[in-house]
Amino acid sequence: MARRARFTVVAVHELLLAVIRWGSPNGVTQQDNQVYRLWDLTYYIAIPLGAIVVGLIVWCVFRYRERPGDERIPRQIQYHIPLEVFYTVVPIILVVVIFVYTYQAEDTEDNVAPGPSLVVRVDAFQWGWSFIYPTGYEVTGSVAEEPNIDSTNLPVLTLPAGETVQINLFSEDVNHSFYVPAFLFKRDAIQGINNSFDVNIDPSVAGQRFIGECTQFCGTYHPYMRFWVQVISKNQFSGWLSSHHGLTTTAAEG
Amino acid sequence: MTLVQERPQYFEQPERRLTEIVPGPKYKGLLSYLTSTDHKQIGLNYMVTSMVMFFLAGAMAVLMRAQLAVPNNNFLSLETYNQLFTMHGTIMLFLFLGPFAFGTANYLVPIMIGAPDMAFPRFNAFSYWLFLGGCITINAGFLTSSGAADWGWFAYAPLTETIHSPGPGGDLWITGVGLALFSSMFTGINLIATVFCLRAPGMVMFRMPIFVWNQLITAFLVLLAFPVVTAAVALLWCDRHLGTHFYDPAGGGQPILWQNLFWFFGHPEVYILALPFFGMATEVIATFSRKPVFGYKGMVFATLSIGGLSMGVWAHHMYTTGAVLLPFFAILTLLISVPTGIKFFNWIGTMFRGSVRLDSPMLFALGFLICFLLGGFTGIMLAEPPLDFQLHDTYFVVAHFHYVLFGGSVFAAFAAIHYWFPKFTGRKLDERLAKVTFVLMFIGFNLTFFPQHDLGLRGMQRRIATYPPTAGWSFLNMLSSIGAFVLAFSMLPFLINVYVTLRSGKRVGPNPWDGMTLEWVTDSPPKEHNFEFIPPIRSERPVWDLNHPEHSTLPHGRHARELRRGVDDILPERAKALAARAGQGDGYNGGGPPGRAGNGGHGGNGGDGGGTNGGPGGDGDGARESDGGP
Numbered sequence: 001m002a003r004r005a006r007f008t009v010v011a012v013h014e015l016l017l018a019v020i021r022w023g024s025p026n027g028v029t030q031q032d033n034q035v036y037r038l039w040d041l042t043y044y045i046a047i048p049l050g051a052i053v054v055g056l057i058v059w060c061v062f063r064y065r066e067r068p069g070d071e072r073i074p075r076q077i078q079y080h081i082p083l084e085v086f087y088t089v090v091p092i093i094l095v096v097v098i099f100v101y102t103y104q105a106e107d108t109e110d111n112v113a114p115g116p117s118l119v120v121r122v123d124a125f126q127w128g129w130s131f132i133y134p135t136g137y138e139v140t141g142s143v144a145e146e147p148n149i150d151s152t153n154l155p156v157l158t159l160p161a162g163e164t165v166q167i168n169l170f171s172e173d174v175n176h177s178f179y180v181p182a183f184l185f186k187r188d189a190i191q192g193i194n195n196s197f198d199v200n201i202d203p204s205v206a207g208q209r210f211i212g213e214c215t216q217f218c219g220t221y222h223p224y225m226r227f228w229v230q231v232i233s234k235n236q237f238s239g240w241l242s243s244h245h246g247l248t249t250t251a252a253e254g
Numbered sequence: 255m256t257l258v259q260e261r262p263q264y265f266e267q268p269e270r271r272l273t274e275i276v277p278g279p280k281y282k283g284l285l286s287y288l289t290s291t292d293h294k295q296i297g298l299n300y301m302v303t304s305m306v307m308f309f310l311a312g313a314m315a316v317l318m319r320a321q322l323a324v325p326n327n328n329f330l331s332l333e334t335y336n337q338l339f340t341m342h343g344t345i346m347l348f349l350f351l352g353p354f355a356f357g358t359a360n361y362l363v364p365i366m367i368g369a370p371d372m373a374f375p376r377f378n379a380f381s382y383w384l385f386l387g388g389c390i391t392i393n394a395g396f397l398t399s400s401g402a403a404d405w406g407w408f409a410y411a412p413l414t415e416t417i418h419s420p421g422p423g424g425d426l427w428i429t430g431v432g433l434a435l436f437s438s439m440f441t442g443i444n445l446i447a448t449v450f451c452l453r454a455p456g457m458v459m460f461r462m463p464i465f466v467w468n469q470l471i472t473a474f475l476v477l478l479a480f481p482v483v484t485a486a487v488a489l490l491w492c493d494r495h496l497g498t499h500f501y502d503p504a505g506g507g508q509p510i511l512w513q514n515l516f517w518f519f520g521h522p523e524v525y526i527l528a529l530p531f532f533g534m535a536t537e538v539i540a541t542f543s544r545k546p547v548f549g550y551k552g553m554v555f556a557t558l559s560i561g562g563l564s565m566g567v568w569a570h571h572m573y574t575t576g577a578v579l580l581p582f583f584a585i586l587t588l589l590i591s592v593p594t595g596i597k598f599f600n601w602i603g604t605m606f607r608g609s610v611r612l613d614s615p616m617l618f619a620l621g622f623l624i625c626f627l628l629g630g631f632t633g634i635m636l637a638e639p640p641l642d643f644q645l646h647d648t649y650f651v652v653a654h655f656h657y658v659l660f661g662g663s664v665f666a667a668f669a670a671i672h673y674w675f676p677k678f679t680g681r682k683l684d685e686r687l688a689k690v691t692f693v694l695m696f697i698g699f700n701l702t703f704f705p706q707h708d709l710g711l712r713g714m715q716r717r718i719a720t721y722p723p724t725a726g727w728s729f730l731n732m733l734s735s736i737g738a739f740v741l742a743f744s745m746l747p748f749l750i751n752v753y754v755t756l757r758s759g760k761r762v763g764p765n766p767w768d769g770m771t772l773e774w775v776t777d778s779p780p781k782e783h784n785f786e787f788i789p790p791i792r793s794e795r796p797v798w799d800l801n802h803p804e805h806s807t808l809p810h811g812r813h814a815r816e817l818r819r820g821v822d823d824i825l826p827e828r829a830k831a832l833a834a835r836a837g838q839g840d841g842y843n844g845g846g847p848p849g850r851a852g853n854g855g856h857g858g859n860g861g862d863g864g865g866t867n868g869g870p871g872g873d874g875d876g877a878r879e880s881d882g883g884p
Contacts, residue, residue: 021711022707022708022711022712023708023709023711023712023726024644024711024712025712025713034640035640035641035643035644038638038640038641039635039641042634042635042638042641046631046634046635049631050627050628050631053598053602053627054624054627056602056606057601057602057605057620057623057624060602060605060606060608060610061605061610061612061620064543064605064606064607064608064609064610065609065610065611065612066544066609066610066611066612070609072609073544073609073802073805074543074544074545074607074608074609075607075808076545076546076805076806076807076808077545077546077548077607077808077810078545078546078547078548078549078550078807078808078810079548079549079550079551079810079811080548080549080603080810081810081811083599083603084549084552084596084599087595087596087599088552088592088596091591091592091595091596092589092592095585095588095589095591095592098588098634098638099581099584099585099588102581102584102588102638102639102640103581103584105638105640106580106581106584106638106639106640109640109643110580110639126418149325149326149720149721149722150326150722150723150724173412173418174410174412174413174418174509175410175412175413175509177574177646177647179647179713179715181712181713184643184644185643185644186574186643186644186646186647187574187576187643188574188575188576190509190510190575190577191412191503191509192503192508192509192510193510193575193576193577195575195576197576211713211725213713213715214715215646215647215648215715215716216410216647217336217405217406217410217413217716217717218413219336219413219418220332220333220336220404221332222336222717222718222719223332223715223718223719223720223721
């Protein structure tokens with residue numbers, strides 16, 4: 001009985017979240033779990049609260065609308081101190097709860113582990129990317145003379161699954177931002193700031209590839225500054241990396 | 255300004271008018287527009303100019319939505335698209351919402367506090383002309399061969415350095431924004447001086463309408479935030495023309511410095527664009543519920559704390575830069591939702607047990623409540639850094655701030671236009687056309703911006719002129735573009751309504767809505783220097799007290815208990831009789847000395863009788879006093 005009740009609760013929870021998550025991709029990194037936990041908490045607070053407030057507004061408008069011919073003037077109430085204290089204190093408590101979870105999530109997501117299995121340097125420039133591996137292998141792709149937004153010939157960032165990868169992000173000129181929607185994460189590339197973050201991609205998505213974008217407006221060809229993230233399994237990756245030792249690949253989009 | 259030493263002489267004159275007629279040339283038509291220092295004319299100038307800017311930037315938005323309606327579209331070139339979104343943002347933020355709010359402030363704040371004009375009328379005219387200069391300068395960029403600025407309204411360095419953006423459009427942007435900023439700062443100074451120095455007798459701070467409070471707090475935010483960004487754009491100009499390297503990393507400058515300076519202005523700015531509009535919505539909701547603003551003082555404190563907190567949250571625009579202390583800015587940002595929530599409950603409390611009339615201003619105000627609520631909730635999501643890492647610079651953010659600034663501020667602006675139009679022109683807008691406007695606007699707005707939340711979650715980044723068909727964004731973008739066309743179309747009934755009403759609209763008296771604040775006691779439109787007479791000011795709604803002396807705000811808390819113990823049993827019959835008798839008085843002579851003394855009769859409570867809390871006003875006051883007194 002208890003198991004069935006729990007199943008129902010879980011099913012309702014999942015259904016609700018499936019509706020609410022809309023088109024948001026499922027995160028594919030370990031760091032993402034934090035994001036979805038936080039989304040759930042926010043939804044569980046925001047939706048009932050929003051429903052209450054909208055309900056109150058709609059109810060007040062319909063229940064207390066002026067009826068034709070009724071000239072009575074309502075009681076001129078202005079203050080109700082206990083009520084005012086209530087609707088001040090309750091939001092403060094909610095905010096503190098959200099903040100505590102936010103702090104934990106952010107702390108975990110932003111944590112850069114001391115001994116990563118792989119460090120990749122990502123350079124963003126107008127308008128393209130270059131990915132530099134510790135072996136010296138460098139993949140560079142930039143926007144062609146007459147770019148085509150349909151192009152799938154984009155620079156590829158190859159990453160191993162199931163390992164902690166540290167990405168060091170740099171800009172060569174204006175501000176850019178490294179965004180992979182499937183990672184539910186982005187970080188800006190700004191000159192003068194050394195940004196590092198970890199990704200640990202779920203082994204179940206090995207073999208898949210995900211689109212990456214620049215999200216910081218960086219000039220004329222901003223929409224074309226895209227790239228692929230190709231995930232391969234841990235074993236394949238070491239072979240792949242040694243086979244590309246010291247090489248440089250250059251791709252032009254479109 | 256009147257010096258204190260001069261005052262005895264001032265009072266010795268036997269019958270002094272509230273305002274003095276200053277002889278001088280009187281111009282009509284264009285010349286009066288060009289030379290006026292009257293706060294009402296300047297206010298109208300501001301509002302009309304900023305509405306023109308609104309339609310201009312709205313047309314740009316329609317062009318952009320046309321480009322994005324289908325993937326891989328070639329309707330606009332990349333360069334044109336970038337110029338359009340830059341100018342759309344710049345115009346809407348610097349040249350429409352802010353100046354429109356200042357226009358209403360110019361027109362209404364002096365009247366609401368019973369003043370004949372702003373504190374510095376010529377200074378006021380000067381700030382309008384600066385603003386107009388800003389409008390022309392910023393838009394002049396389109397006339398140059400390389401087009402207008404194309405670096406976004408946020409103008410992130412180092413994209414703004416000459417090496418990346420060489421054209422003169424950018425310089426015109428810097429100059430024009432500078433002019434608009436100076437204009438706003440001058441208006442801010444003027445507003446503060448007006449509110450502090452020119453309030454009518456009896457108009458203590460806690461009897462100012464919420465609208466005035468919000469404008470006052472906004473003016474302080476302007477003075478705190480705008481000098482910073484004015485300096486920042488001046489440094490940018492130096493970088494571009496004098497060879498300095500404040501933001502240029504090539505010479506050791508820091509691009510992130512621009513972001514800090516810009517957002518230190520940019521976040522208070524969004525409250526500068528919101529608080530005045532909260533004030534407008536508050537006045538509308540109170541009038542059309544026929545009740546005082548619920549929790550008036552709480553609302554003032556909420557606005558003050560929004561103003562205070564807004565100065566410490568700028569870096570929530572910079573979570574993804576990796577250069578800011580996330581928890582600090584996250585908690586401060588989240589905390590803003592508390593006073594904002596208080597405002598919501600105040601608005602609901604005002605309608606609760608009221609008598610809600612659904613005239614067009616109230617409809618727009620209700621549209622404001624619903625849309626702004628959604629914008630507020632998405633704001634909480636964006637305030638959490640992990641969610642912001644996903645959502646920052648995607649269409650989710652676009653949806654969020656349009657729900658706040660269009661669904662919030664613009665709906666409130668339309669509520670204000672429909673509400674105060676009779677006061678501005680003496681004619682009332684046609685209700686039927688106004689309701690058509692509202693329905694089309696509400697549908698168009700939500701159709702445009704609701705799908706953009708999902709686009710953002712699907713990873714569509716901002717400021718892109720084109721996107722691939724494979725991205726899965728096509729349907730939602732089409733939906734959004736259709737909505738944008740509906741929204742643009744909704745301006746048509748509005749413009750027809752304004753045109754027809756100005757030519758042949760129904761003439762109305764001073765107070766067509768049964769308004770509560772001082773502007774409704776004078777003519778529509780008010781004469782020069784505003785008032786023939788000012789009713790006694792005993793609460794934040796003197797005109798209501800004048801028109802409904804038997805329905806002044808109920809005392810609360812201790813005062814209510816004392817009243818119940820002492821006089822409630824004899825109130826029903828006698829109070830009615832006394833109120834009826836008092837109602838015949840002319841409102842000027844009946845109420846005894848203004849202020850707190852009137853409450854002295856209640857249970858020997860002395861002078862501490864809730865006067866500032868909207869204690870019984872006008873003549874009802876005198877009636878109760880004779881009731882409860884020994």
